[in-house]
Amino acid sequence: MKRISSNDIARLAGVSRSTVSRVINGYTNVPPETYERVMKVIKEYHYYPQVSARALSGKSTNTIGLFWVGRSRLAMDPLTSSYFMHVVDAAAERGYLVLASFIDDLTDSANVQKVRKIYMEGRIDAGIFVGLSNTEPLVDELLEMDKIVGIFDYFHEGEDQPHRLSSNFERDSGEAVIDYLYSLGHRKIAIIDGDLSRLSCIHRHESYMRGMLKHSLPLKNQWLAYGGIVEETGYPAAKQLLENSLDDLPTAICANNDGVAFGVYRACAGLGLRIPQDISVVGMDARPEGKTASPPLTTYYYDFQRLFASLTDRVIDTIEEKPDVLQADFIPGQLLVRESTAPPRAEA
Amino acid sequence: MKRISSNDIARLAGVSRSTVSRVINGYTNVPPETYERVMKVIKEYHYYPQVSARALSGKSTNTIGLFWVGRSRLAMDPLTSSYFMHVVDAAAERGYLVLASFIDDLTDSANVQKVRKIYMEGRIDAGIFVGLSNTEPLVDELLEMDKIVGIFDYFHEGEDQPHRLSSNFERDSGEAVIDYLYSLGHRKIAIIDGDLSRLSCIHRHESYMRGMLKHSLPLKNQWLAYGGIVEETGYPAAKQLLENSLDDLPTAICANNDGVAFGVYRACAGLGLRIPQDISVVGMDARPEGKTASPPLTTYYYDFQRLFASLTDRVIDTIEEKPDVLQADFIPGQLLVRESTAPPRAEA
DNA sequence: CTGAAAGCGCTTACAG
DNA sequence: CTGAAAGCGCTTACAG
Secondary structure, three states: OOOOOOOHHHHHHHOOHHHHHHHHOOOOOHHHHHHHHHHHHHHOOOOOOOOHHHHHHHOOOOOEEEEOOOOOHHHHHHHHHHHHHHHHHHHHHHOOOEEEEOOOOOOOHHHHHHHHHHHHOOOOOEEEEEOOOOOOOOHHHHHOOOEEEEEEEEOOOOOOOEEEEEEEEEOOOOHHHHHHHHHOOOOOOOEEEEOOHHHHHHHHHHHHHHHHHHHOOOOOHEEEEEEOOOOHHHHHHHHHHHOOOOOOOOEEEOOHHHHHHHHHHHHHHEEEEOOOOOEEEOOOOOOHHHHHOOOOOOEEEEEEHHHHHHHHHHHHHHOOOOOOOOEEEEOOOEEEEEOOOOOOOOOO | OOOHHHHHHHHOOOOOOOHHHHHHOOOOOOHHHHHHHHHHHHHHHHOOOOOHHHOOOOOOEEEEEEEEOOOOHOOOHHHHHHHHHHHHHHHHHHHOOEEEEEEOOOOOOHHHHHHHHHHHOOOEEEEEEEOOOEEEEHHHHHHHOOOEEEEEOOOOOOOOOOEEEEEEEEHHHHHHHHHHHHHHHHOOOEEEEOOOOHHHHHHHHHHEEEEEEEOOOOOHHHHEOOOOHHHHHHHHHHHHHHHOOOOOOOEEEEOOOHHHHHHHHHHHHHHHOOOOOOOEOOOOOOOHHHHHHOOOEEEEEEEEEHHHHHHHHHHHHHHHOOOOOOOOEEOEEEOOOOOOOOOOOOOO
């Protein structure tokens, strides 16, 4: 069963290949009658133009790469896997397909090479990255080769890079959380930071600090810790923080994100601290599991669907050379009060 | 910055394009010295052959499509998203990339058309499907066009279809669950079936029945129900089953899978039934959440990584025309006893 | 062992 | 409005 080509269609419709091509690409200079005739043959013979041939003669492949960076993929939770879906859906909406790769670690040059190869072989029109450090050399390398790169959570103040698009979290969420805890009466607040090579973790840290300073709250060393971005690293950090503070426990703990907050839950359970009676806990990102956790987790909600749709759309706008594409988008969020927070107990 | 082509490499290395091609494709009839010389230029100029040109001249694109069928994607849980990862990883292992699509519903011909298009445009060498009914016409259509299709949970007894590969669950898990409950002393067992258009649900149903018959256990109508394959549909089914059986409650409920079992949890909670004191519950598939559910869920574990690696490998073997590829693989599982099951209470 | 040439299936100026 | 021709960047018989 020989595959049918544009040549065959041309012959069957009594036109030239040029005209078949014009019909396929929806060019306007084809009279309706010719258009219909060609279209009929195309349908009848189930003809599909080969992407490789189209790509070779200069058309876009309508494919974007999705590069999922970092081992955290191993703990693929409902929230992060939703990112995936949002990108694929948003791309599909524009007629683009998504080529997915999981990249363990970009400090390994073999992995960098994998990404490079996918770009350079002409498989994709652009790439979208999740899980990058905010100073990833590969990004600059790609930009220098005139490639288009979309990044979740990445921003360099004041730089103009039309081929670098990013979607980010708003920058004031930490402050909003502190405001809220303060309004409940909390004065002794601990903070567990994330991985400060990531933009959002830096912003959260800054924003928490801003809130603490605004209310002149004490920043005790033993109430500050680094807990990474997942439960597994959040737990030991929280455990140590609490153990170091047994003489003077904080009344609330702010975690870099929900994963870390779940680690705080586990550490509190281990020490017999009840949430929120003995200590309040706040996460960030509103992972679905937080709703059914016990107690349900107070957190900060972001519309990730919107965030990834914006990123994907702007990447595609850039591929299609639309003018005035917004380089960096900051998505607002909002505090989501559930049951892991309460006023602190009156001191004995 | 003009992209470099094999022509340029040929010129720079003082050979013909044919030889460059031979080097790239690792053909043996190139003397080591020539090979090195060409390779050196390739590295030096960061040359990457264009896939579209290679594809057009007959090479494989080294890409497989992953078609995620069904709305259940909306509730992308950790287990099902791990399928994704397993396929991408297994493909990467063999040097293949994965083009991902979410397809809402194959009864909608527009969606069928999307799949067809991806295959026919020459984007992929083969496709892997998750979420198909066991009698999906598209599969046969694709096979007739000589396409390669890999399917999770799909099997037609006695058919020889070298281009249709599948990975499936073992067929006796239901019986093993009944044996276990019987050994605990249960005699009044309810069963919540899944979606009987899916192979695994049929097998589970059959296998549960086999176990029930083997032990001559009563199959009361009010102890049987259909609960779909997710929590949202499992809950109402379980609720109704229990409400219909208030005069004679079962002492154990077997769910088609863990999602449905979580629905049973919710229904039991609503009726004040304690698990396992008042009623035992068994799921299947060992979703990660089952471990931390309260109580931790007794279930049936399958090695999904192995299941999807096997599927992906056999699909690639078929692309590469390896001989004697196993068409259908049945992956064994094992009972995972946790705390949602206990002996039934002695009747008053 | 290696090169010249044909061919893969499209698109796109260029002419008319 | 439309066709003939060139070109995209590879691979692969075919000769030698």
